[in-house]
Each structure stands twice: as structure tokens, then as C-alpha cells.
Amino acid sequence: MLFNSTIFAAVFLPVVVAIYLFISAFFSKEVRHWWLIFASLLFYTWWFPPNTVLLLCSILINYWVGIRLQRGTVHARLLLVLGVTINLGIIALFKYSKFLLGSFGVTNLPVWIEGIALPLAISFYTFQQITFLVDSHRQRVKSTSFRDYMLYVVFFPQLIAGPIVHHSDVIPQFKAQGRSYDLRMGIMGGCIFCIGMAKKVIIADGMAEIASPVFDGVAAGMSVDFYQAWAAALGYTLQLYFDFSGYSDMAIGIGLIFNIKLPQNFNSPYKAGSIIEFWKRWHMTLSRFLRDYLYIPLGGNRRGCVRRYRNLVITMLLGGLWHGAAWTFVAWGGWHGILLAINHIWRGFCSNCDRASILSRLGKLFGRPMTLLAVVVGWVLFRANSFGAAGDILAAMFGFGEGGVVHSYSDHITVLAGIGLEWMLIVIGGIIVMCLPNSIAIGRVLQKTRIELLSFVFGCLAFVALACLLLNLSRAGASEFIYFNF
Amino acid sequence: MKETMKIFGFACLGFLLTFLVLEAVFHLLPVETGRGRAPMVRFGPTTGASPGREFSFARDWKFTQLNRGKINSDGFIGEQDYPKTGAGEVIAVIGDSFVEAVMIPSVDTLHATIGDHLSQVASDKVVGLGLSDAELATFHHFFERATEIWDLDFAVFVIGEGDLADAFEKYPGRDSYVINGDSVELDPAETRKVPGGLVGRIAKRLRLGRYFGAQLLLTPSRIMSIIRQTELNRGWLSSLFVMQEEEIGDQIAVDKHKKVIEHFVAEIAKLKEQEGCGVLFVVHRALEDPFALKPKYDLGPLTQELVVAARNRRLPVLDIYPVLHRLSVEKGMRPRWLDDGHWTGEAYRAVGRRIAKEVNVLR
Numbered sequence: 142m143l144f145n146s147t148i149f150a151a152v153f154l155p156v157v158v159a160i161y162l163f164i165s166a167f168f169s170k171e172v173r174h175w176w177l178i179f180a181s182l183l184f185y186t187w188w189f190p191p192n193t194v195l196l197l198c199s200i201l202i203n204y205w206v207g208i209r210l211q212r213g214t215v216h217a218r219l220l221l222v223l224g225v226t227i228n229l230g231i232i233a234l235f236k237y238s239k240f241l242l243g244s245f246g247v248t249n250l251p252v253w254i255e256g257i258a259l260p261l262a263i264s265f266y267t268f269q270q271i272t273f274l275v276d277s278h279r280q281r282v283k284s285t286s287f288r289d290y291m292l293y294v295v296f297f298p299q300l301i302a303g304p305i306v307h308h309s310d311v312i313p314q315f316k317a318q319g320r321s322y323d324l325r326m327g328i329m330g331g332c333i334f335c336i337g338m339a340k341k342v343i344i345a346d347g348m349a350e351i352a353s354p355v356f357d358g359v360a361a362g363m364s365v366d367f368y369q370a371w372a373a374a375l376g377y378t379l380q381l382y383f384d385f386s387g388y389s390d391m392a393i394g395i396g397l398i399f400n401i402k403l404p405q406n407f408n409s410p411y412k413a414g415s416i417i418e419f420w421k422r423w424h425m426t427l428s429r430f431l432r433d434y435l436y437i438p439l440g441g442n443r444r445g446c447v448r449r450y451r452n453l454v455i456t457m458l459l460g461g462l463w464h465g466a467a468w469t470f471v472a473w474g475g476w477h478g479i480l481l482a483i484n485h486i487w488r489g490f491c492s493n494c495d496r497a498s499i500l501s502r503l504g505k506l507f508g509r510p511m512t513l514l515a516v517v518v519g520w521v522l523f524r525a526n527s528f529g530a531a532g533d534i535l536a537a538m539f540g541f542g543e544g545g546v547v548h549s550y551s552d553h554i555t556v557l558a559g560i561g562l563e564w565m566l567i568v569i570g571g572i573i574v575m576c577l578p579n580s581i582a583i584g585r586v587l588q589k590t591r592i593e594l595l596s597f598v599f600g601c602l603a604f605v606a607l608a609c610l611l612l613n614l615s616r617a618g619a620s621e622f623i624y625f626n627f
Numbered sequence: 628m629k630e631t632m633k634i635f636g637f638a639c640l641g642f643l644l645t646f647l648v649l650e651a652v653f654h655l656l657p658v659e660t661g662r663g664r665a666p667m668v669r670f671g672p673t674t675g676a677s678p679g680r681e682f683s684f685a686r687d688w689k690f691t692q693l694n695r696g697k698i699n700s701d702g703f704i705g706e707q708d709y710p711k712t713g714a715g716e717v718i719a720v721i722g723d724s725f726v727e728a729v730m731i732p733s734v735d736t737l738h739a740t741i742g743d744h745l746s747q748v749a750s751d752k753v754v755g756l757g758l759s760d761a762e763l764a765t766f767h768h769f770f771e772r773a774t775e776i777w778d779l780d781f782a783v784f785v786i787g788e789g790d791l792a793d794a795f796e797k798y799p800g801r802d803s804y805v806i807n808g809d810s811v812e813l814d815p816a817e818t819r820k821v822p823g824g825l826v827g828r829i830a831k832r833l834r835l836g837r838y839f840g841a842q843l844l845l846t847p848s849r850i851m852s853i854i855r856q857t858e859l860n861r862g863w864l865s866s867l868f869v870m871q872e873e874e875i876g877d878q879i880a881v882d883k884h885k886k887v888i889e890h891f892v893a894e895i896a897k898l899k900e901q902e903g904c905g906v907l908f909v910v911h912r913a914l915e916d917p918f919a920l921k922p923k924y925d926l927g928p929l930t931q932e933l934v935v936a937a938r939n940r941r942l943p944v945l946d947i948y949p950v951l952h953r954l955s956v957e958k959g960m961r962p963r964w965l966d967d968g969h970w971t972g973e974a975y976r977a978v979g980r981r982i983a984k985e986v987n988v989l990r
Contacts, residue, residue: 324634596634600641608649611839 142187143621144334144391145341147610153184158398165322174292174315177399181297185262192260195231196295202227203270204290210277211284221278225271232267235260240466262301264463266294268430273308275434282308289315298395302388302624304406305426314401323400328599329587330397333580335602337390342609344570345384346620351376351563352524359533360526370537372563377524378517379570381623382411385424388622390580409579411516414508416480417488419516431460450485454478464523469531473522480515646835653834657693659685660834661841662729666800667702669712670772672818673765674800675702675758684729692730692964706733709754710777717777718745718753718986721766722785724969725911726757735972737785740979746987748780757785763891764802764813770895774902781905781986784895786933787912804887811890885932892936899942905989908937908944909982911951943989950974950981 142149157180164173186193206224210217233241238254273290276282285293289312299306355365355373365373389406396403410423420428436456442449454475461474491500518535525531536542578586587595613620663677676682676698686692700708704727710717720726720738728736742750756769766784773779797803797814805814830836899906910930937944951962951970954977962974970978 324631328634328638592634593637596637597641600638600643601645602641603638604642604645604649608835608839 142184144388144395145338145609145613145620145622147613150338150606150610153180154395154398161399162322165320170318170320171288173318174288177297178288178292178295181292181295181300184297185295185300188261189258195260195263196266199228199231199266199270200291200294203274203294204287207273207277207282207285207290210274211280211282213280217278221274224274228267228271228274232263235263237462237466244468265303265305266300268305268434268463269294269308272430272434276308285312296396296401298392298399298401299403302385302392302622303424303426304389304392304404305430306403307426307429310404311401318400325592325595326400327398328592328595329584330394330399332394332587332595332599332602333397333584334391334394335599335606336580336583337387337392337394338606338609339602340383340387340390341622342612344573345380345387347566348376348380348383348570349620351566352380356524356526356530356534359530364542365534365537366542367537367540370534370542372567373534374517374521374538375567375571376563378411378520379567379574381520381523382407382574383570384623386580388624393580405581407579408581409574411513411574412509413512414505415512416477416484416515419512420477420481427460427463431456435459446486446489450482453481453485457481469522469525469528472528473519476515476519476522480519650833650835653838657683657685657695658834658838659683659841660837662698662704663831664800665702666818669701669776670756670769671816672800673758673761673768673802673816676704678702682729686730686964694730694732696729696733703727703755703757704729704733705736705755707751710752712776713778715778716748716752716780717773718742718748718781718783719756719770719773719777719779720753720783720785720982721756721769721773722909723757723761723787724759725787726755726785727759728755728757728969728975729759730964730969731972731975735975737783737975737979737982740976741783741983741986744980744983744987752780760798761801762803763887764804767813767891767894768802768815770898774898774904779902779904781907781990782895782899783907783909783982783986785909785911786930787910804890806886811887813894884929888929888932889936892933892940892942896940896942905986906942907982907985907989908933908942909947909978910934910944911947943985945982945985947978947981950977953977 142153144150157177160180161173161176164176182193182197185196203224206220206227209220210224214220235257236259238257239250242250242254273282273293285308290308292315293306293308293312294300296306296311352373355369356377359365386407393403393405404426406425408422408425410419413419413422436452439452439455440448441452455478457474457478458471459474461470461472461477464470464473487504491504494500518538521534521538522531525534533542587598590598660681660683662682663680664674665677666672667675668678678698678700680698682696682698684692684694684696696704697706699705703709718738718741720741722737726737733739736755738753738755739750742748742753745753754773756773758765758769761769763786766786770782770784773782800816802816803814805812830840895906910933912927912930934944934946951974954960954962954974960973961971962977963970
């Protein structure tokens with residue numbers, strides 16, 4: 142079930158919420174939580190039942206290891222290594238085995254490896270559980286019941302594509318939840334869910350129609366011109382943001398409907414004035430994970446500049462690989478690692494320089510456009526099916542393409558027909574990204590709004606969400622979120 | 628309780644207000660209004676569009692394809708009503724959405740262009756019996772009815788690969804073929820009640836209602852898309868669905884459909900002999916790979932079967948690929964719309980002229 146599908150938004154969610162409210166009124170919070178666990182497992186099972194077995198096994202093993210670590214056994218470090226290795230082993234087998242063997246030139250893969258399909262959400266729930274193990278080892282986890290742990294992992298709003306929830310984000314909330322239901326928070330959640338739905342269905346899916354034909358066409362051998370390449374790159378930049386932030390909004394909104402606050406994942410990343418700032422605003426929960434569980438354990442910035450930059454690049458390379466089993470993702474991670482290192486060098490240079498104020502002003506002036514340009518270039522690598530395709534689009538973007546001719550049998554068309562409209566849509570998307578308040582700001586406003594007005598706003602947004610569902614039906618179904626593939 | 632009711636009331640108010648705003652916006656924009664649904668008048672009980680209704684056609688929200696038109700008294704797209712029963716000789720162009728041509732003005736449709744270029748035939752005697760998502764069984768049914776209604780002079784069948792692949796599907800309101808042992812039988816559509824009621828009547832009066840009604844209309848291709856989407860979303864169900872389109876090209880699919888295709892051609896040949904009218908099969912590949920730089924053209928295995936079956940019975944076949952190819956390569960014109968693979972106005976006129984030339988020769 143996709144959050145933007147009719148079966149989810151019109152059937153599953155209302156039924157789960159209705160039963161949740163009923164349980165809230167008559168039963169204890171434990172029953173309410175078991176209901177959420179059941180609903181979450183049903184939600185996950187909907188895709189492919191065997192994956193649920195893998196998920197449950199993973200939960201059982203990690204909980205068992207986590208509890209042992211919390212008790213401080215003699216071989217705690219060994220147990221931690223074992224637990225983390227099991228998690229990484231599972232993800233390596235299901236996500237990276239074909240990629241790794243292929244990269245080492247193994248062409249005739251065994252049938253059982255060929256048949257491996259990536260279990261949905263494996264990257265997300267594996268990371269979550271690694272944090273639990275590491276923090277259990279560090280004695281930073283207070284005693285956790287199996288019910289709370291299970292709900293932390295399987296809670297359906299965040300299960301499939303994040304936000305990557307830290308146990309300290311939600312387990313204390315599970316424990317602290319009272320019996321009463323906060324209606325105001327529920328309505329706010331409904332509003333944010335609807336905003337996320339509109340972002341996904343109206344904007345992200347609209348942008349996909351601009352970007353996908355060009356990326357797919359280039360992968361099939363079509364040549365693109367300057368305008369097409371930029372339209373595709375910018376279209377994808379907007380598509381990815383609205384797709385993923387729309388998903389995150391929907392997840393956060395559903396969390397609020399159940400009176401659970403999930404962490405924010407986006408804070409207007411394209412407004413960032415530097416790459417460092419970008420990563421503080423983009424996929425914030427992944428950035429936090431990479432910082433706390435990869436960059437800092439690698440040594441962080443503690444052993445000199447060179448080690449620091451090395452750690453940054455390694456972290457980002459692995460962060461790129463986390464997104465998908467392809468070298469283009471690794472290259473994308475490497476690109477951002479290098480940019481981060483350069484950004485840190487520049488900052489260091491500015492702070493030590495006599496003319497710091499001038500450089501700082503220059504940085505402010507050019508920081509935002511340069512950051513955006515670097516990010517857009519990175520997204521081309523991220524989206525393209527191969528280095529060749531990415532190279533073709535980047536070459537066309539910077540004037541080294543084949544002169545803007547779409548030579549071919551004219552069925553392929555696209556040339557600049559309708560490009561005016563496409564650019565108009567890109568500009569509108571850009572204005573929304575750059576000028577309008579983001580979901581965090583909207584949430585803050587909604588928090589202070591009188592409940593009558595809040596419910597009125599919810600009514601407005603609910604109609605928009607309904608229209609989005611109908612629109613999805615007319616497109617023969619809801620489109621998948623991009624991050625579902627990771 | 629009072630507080631809850633107040634909150635609910637405000638939410639309803641917001642819902643209603645947004646609805647009114649969107650309704651106003653939809654009045655201002657040339658959005659799709661749908662063509663309704665009703666059993667066809669003289670060609671029933673196959674379900675077609677609502678007779679007499681005016682419609683706007685808009686492909687998506689890019690508005691790159693815009694058209695306004697009317698449904699004629701028979702339930703086919705067209706400003707003009709077709710000749711009365713027994714009104715003399717008629718030439719029928721039978722097919723699916725390529726003949727229906729909802730995305731272009733009536734004057735550019737195949738039957739209009741053919742009518743303009745046929746010698747010794749009044750243009751109003753050339754009728755287009757096109758219905759979106761129709762396939763062989765419906766073509767067969769239309770041909771039978773046309774011979775009963777008019778003194779049919781000539782019939783042109785416009786057939787693409789998709790029309791052949793769906794031959795076994797029993798879609799609501801549509802004709803299909805059924806295999807009984809060695810024989811194939813035409814299973815006519817059942818008379819369908821068009822849903823009405825108060826909600827339906829209100830929805831038809833609203834732009835939003837008409838828009839979403841049009842979007843949600845369960846045409847055969849949409850049903851297949853929804854099944855495909857369901858399969859994508861729920862991988863474990865994949866084994867339960869037989870995806871017709873994935874079967875195309877597969878020898879099993881060809882064998883399965885061969886019998887139906889041969890039966891269809893045999894029935895057309897039989898009726899042709901009985902009525903003494905002319906017949907022409909116009910074949911086309913629904914959509915070549917739009918991104919292939921040097922597209923390897925072939926008609927598709929099912930259409931090839933049709934060509935073989937027709938030639939075995941000495942029925943003429945016209946492949947219009949060269950016309951489209953010439954239009955695109957030599958004249959630099961785009962033969963298809965970007966988004967849906969149907970022909971552009973220029974392509975329609977070129978194909979229509981070519982068919983008219985062929986019909987002139989054959990008559």
C-alpha cells in the first residue's frame with residue numbers, strides 16, 4: 142500500500158484510525174500499541190508476505206542482542222560486532238550481492254542470487270536497529286519492552302522509507318502516552334498528511350513527466366540539447382524533493398494522527414547557502430545517522446584535517462551506496478563528500494583570513510546559487526541509469542552536447558514541443574521551494590491556530606487530498622515514491 | 628460533544644468551500660468533460676458515448692491536445708448524424724480510438740478525409756464507427772450491424788496490435804469472442820444499466836463531476852492499467868494475473884489468438900460475399916518505440932497473423948507505416964502526439980488520403 146493510493150488513504154488509514162480511537166476510549170495504551178503493531182504488520186505484509194518473516198526475524202534477533210548489550214554482558218563488544226554483522230550481512234545479501242559480484246566481474250551468478258529481490262524498507266529498518274544495538278552497547282538505551290521495540294521498528298508511517306527514526310525519538314513517547322487522545326494533534330496530522338499528498342501527486346508526479354522521458358530517452362541512446370537537459374535536471378531536482386518531502390510529510394502527518402511526533406526530515410534544503418547547510422536540511426534523519434554512527438566512529442574531525450576530510454568522503458561514499466546498489470550512487474556520494482570537504486576547507490580558510498568579512502559576504506552572495514548548482518549536478522548522477530547517460534546530460538547542460546538536435550525518427554519527438562509549459566511548471570515549482578513556507582513552518586503556524594480554523598483548513602486540504610486520490614485513480618493508480626527503491 | 632460537532636462543522640465548511648473554488652476553476656479551464664456512457668443506439672447493446680452530448684477533450688494538464696466536439700445520435704464522435712436506416716450506399720470506417728479520433732477536430736478524422744477524397748461518393752455517406760478500446764469482436768459486431776442498417780458499399784477496418792491482444796477479454800458493455808472447443812463464437816455485449824440516481828445527476832451537472840467521471844470511466848485499457856498497477860504494488864499477486872500485453876510477442880499468445888483472428892477474417896469475408904461490399908484491412912503498429920533512433924519496424928506478431936489470414940482469403944491489406952514514416956522523415960512532421968501515441972491531425976489527413984486512394988482503386 143502506498144500512502145497516496147486509494148486503498149491506503151480511503152480504506153486502510155480511516156479504519157486503523159477509527160479502531161485506534163475506539164481502543165483509546167475503552168482500553169489501555171498497551172492494547173492501542175498492539176493494534177498499531179498489528180496494523181503495521183498488515184501494511185507491510187500487503188506487499189510481499191515472505192518479507193514479513195524476514196522483518197520479524199530481524200526484530201527478534203536485534204531485540205535479543207540489544208537486551209543482552211543493555212545488561213552489560215562480559216562479551217558485549219563481541220556481541221555488538223555480531224549483531225551489527227548480522228544486520229549488515231542481511232542487507233549485503235539482499236541489496237548488494239548482485240552488485241558486488243557483478244562489480245568483481247562475476248557474470249554467471251547462481252540462480253538463487255539472481256532470484257533475490259530487494260525486500261522493501263530493508264535499508265531503513267536495518268539502520269534503525271543498528272542504532273539500537275550501538276546505543277544499547279553504549280548504555281544509552283533505557284530498558285525497553287518488546288512491544289515498544291517492535292512498535293519502534295514497524296510503526297507503519299515510518300517503516301517503508303523513513304524518516305529514519307531514532308529510538309530516543311519515539312520510544313519515550315510510547316511510554317509517556319496517556320489514555321486520552323489529542324484531537325488537535327490529530328487534526329494537525331491530517332493537515333500535514335494532505336499537504337504531503339498534494340506535494341507528491343500534483344507536483345512530484347507532474348515533474349516526473351518532465352524529467353523521466355529525457356533520462357529514459359538518453360539511457361536508450363537519444364541525444365538531448367541544452368534546454369532539454371536543464372529541464373530534465375531541474376525537473377528531477379524538484380521531483381525528488383517533492384516526492385521525498387511529500388512522503389516524509391505524509392509519514393509525519395500519520396504519526397501525528399496517532400499522537401506520535403516523528404522527526405522532521407526536510408527543512409527547505411534548496412535554500413541552503415552551502416553544502417554543509419544542505420546536508421543539515423536534506424534527509425535530516427539520514428544525515429544524523431551517518432554523522433553519529435559512521436562519521437564520528439571513523440574519527441570525525443578529531444585527528445586533523447586530512448583524516449577529517451577522508452572520513453567525510455568515506456561517510457558520503459557509503460551514504461551514496463546506501464541509496465542503491467550502483468556505482469552512480471557511490472559517485473553521487475563521493476561528489477557530495479568532496480564538496481563537503483571543499484566547503485570545510487573554505488570555511489577554515491575564511492575564518493583564518495584577514496579579509497574574512499569580504500569572503501563571508503561573497504559566500505553569502507554566491508553560496509546559494511553555487512550550492513544549488515552543485516546539488517543539481519549531483520542529482521543527474523543520482524538519477525541517471527549509467528555514467529554514460531549522466532555524462533551525456535551533464536555535457537548537454539554545459540554546452541558540450543550534440544548541438545540541441547534531436548535527430549531521429551520523428552516519433553521521438555520531444556524536441557521543444559511544449560517546453561514553454563515545462564519551464565513554466567519548473568519555475569512554479571522553484572517558487573514554491575524557494576519562497577513558500579515549508580512543512581515545519583506550516584506546522585508551527587497550525588500549532589498556534591485556533592482549533593476552529595485548524596479544522597476549517599483540514600476540510601480544505603481534505604478536499605484537495607480527495608481530488609489527488611481521484612487523480613491517481615485516473616492515472617491508473619498511485620505512483621511509487623522514489624525512496625521506496627532504497 | 629458540542630465541541631466535536633463544531634470542529635466537524637468547520638471541517639465540512641472548508642471542504643465545501645474548496646470544492647466550490649475548484650468547480651469555478653474547472654469552469655475557466657478547458658479540462659476534460661468526458662463523453663458519458665450509454666448503450667449505443669443502432670449499434671447497441673455495446674456501450675458507447677452518450678448521444679447528443681457535447682464534450683471537451685484535454686490530454687492531462689499540459690493542454691497540448693485540446694478538442695471540443697459532439698456525440699452524434701448514434702453515440703459516435705461527430706458533429707453530423709449518420710444516414711438513416713435504408714438511406715442507400717454507405718462506406719464505413721471501423722476501428723478503435725484511431726477511428727474515434729476524439730483528440731482532433733471532426734474534419735480531420737479518417738472518415739472525413741476519406742469522404743473528401745473519394746470520387747463519386749458524398750462525404751456524408753462515409754461514416755466512422757470508432758470506439759475507444761474496441762477490438763475484433765466489436766469490429767465484427769459493427770460490421771454486421773452496418774450491413775443491416777445500410778446498403779454497405781465498402782468497409783475499412785483500421786486495426787492495431789492492441790485490438791487483437793484483447794480479443795478474449797470480456798469487458799463490461801463490450802463484445803468479445805468465446806472459444807468453444809474448436810469453434811469461436813461472438814459473445815455480444817450485455818445491455819448495461821448506466822448508473823444514475825440523484826448523485827449521478829448532480830455529478831453530471833458539475834464540471835468536477837464530469838471531469839472525474841471521465842477520468843474514472845472504467846474503459847478496458849484502464850481496467851488493464853489498474854490491474855497492472857495493482858500487480859506492481861502487490862508483487863505477490865503477480866502470478867494470479869495474466870497480463871495480456873506481456874504476452875504479445877510470445878508464441879503462446881500468438882497461437883491462442885490465431886484462432887480468433889482467423890475466425891474474424893473468415894466472418895468478414897463471408898459477410899462481404901453475402902452483402903457484395905468491398906473490404907480493406909488497414910493495419911498499423913500502435914506505437915513504435917519512441918526513443919529508438921533506428922526503430923526496427925514490424926507489425927507485431929498478432930497483426931502479422933491477421934495479414935496472413937486476410938491474404939489467404941484474398942482480402943486486401945494496407946500497411947500505413949510508410950505513410951507515417953514519410954511524414955516524419957521526409958516532411959519532418961510529427962505523426963503522433965507526444966503523450967499517447969495517437970496520430971496528429973497531419974498524420975490523420977495523410978493516412979486518410981492514402982486509404983481513399985486505395986478504396987478508389989478497389990471500388
